[in-house]
Amino acid sequence: MENMIEVRARQSVAICANEGLWRVCDVHEVIKRRAADTLCFSSNWVGSLAQFHRLSWSAHHEGLTVCRHTHGELGLMAAASHHVCLTLPNLVDGNQQVAAMMADDIIRESLPTATGPTWGIPQGVGLGVEVDEEKVGRYHELYRQQGQFLPYQPEMFGSPRQR
Numbered sequence: 001m002e003n004m005i006e007v008r009a010r011q012s013v014a015i016c017a018n019e020g021l022w023r024v025c026d027v028h029e030v031i032k033r034r035a036a037d038t039l040c041f042s043s044n045w046v047g048s049l050a051q052f053h054r055l056s057w058s059a060h061h062e063g064l065t066v067c068r069h070t071h072g073e074l075g076l077m078a079a080a081s082h083h084v085c086l087t088l089p090n091l092v093d094g095n096q097q098v099a100a101m102m103a104d105d106i107i108r109e110s111l112p113t114a115t116g117p118t119w120g121i122p123q124g125v126g127l128g129v130e131v132d133e134e135k136v137g138r139y140h141e142l143y144r145q146q147g148q149f150l151p152y153q154p155e156m157f158g159s160p161r162q163r
Contacts, residue, residue, distance in 0.1 A: 004035040016040050018069065027055045031062050038092055042069040049084050060090040068095040075099065075107035079127040082119055106135045 008015045017036035021027050022045045030036055039059055043052035056066045068085055070078070078099060085091050099105070099114035108130040112119045122128030 001029065001033065001035050004030075005033060008034075008036065014038060016067065021045065021069075024051060024055065028058070031055075031059050031064060034062065034064070036064070038065045038067055040067040040069045040096075042071060043081060043084075044071055044073075045069075049080060052081075053084050053087070056088050056090065060088070065090045065092045067092045070096045070098055072098050072102075074102075075105040075111050075129055076127070076131060078111055078113075079107075079122065079129045082122065083127060086121065104135070106132055106139060108132045 004015060004017060014037040015035075016038040017030045018040040021030065021039060021041035024046050027039060027041055027046060030039055039055075041052070041055070043049045046052055046055060052068075059066050066088065068081060068091070070081070073081070078097065085095065097111075097113040097119075099111040102114070105111075111129070
């Protein structure tokens with residue numbers, strides 16, 4: 001944190017905080033200390049889309065911007081996240097997405113970001129995506145056989161009380 005604050009003070013290029021924003025208290029600390037100009041963090045780490053939304057607004061009220069971080073989510077979560085991001089006044093361009101790298105998904109049609117850099121405003125009802133129930137069943141069975149895929153180990157992030 002101290003190093004980020006020092007780097008930010010020494011030059012005019014915007015600083016983005018990414019790694020280390022694992023918990024709500026981490027995001028609050030960067031906002032409170034104005035250690036970065038932009039916060040790149042994920043709803044996965046701070047507990048929910050609602051918490052991501054609240055923290056993004058807190059950053060906005062302090063004059064900071066946000067970039068949405070992702071970790072390999074499926075289209076349903078990406079669509080919900082996109083809707084939340086459309087409500088933020090301080091969202092930067094170039095938010096992270098992984099649709100172009102996914103081998104498959106549980107939605108019927110690919111997300112716009114699977115083939116291009118932009119999404120725009122979703123059309124249609126609800127989240128604007130349709131869940132493929134057959135694929136959900138297939139991947140549920142795979143989960144039952146192999147268990148959860150954890151790119152990170154939960155103990156790396158402390159207890160839920162620290163979030």
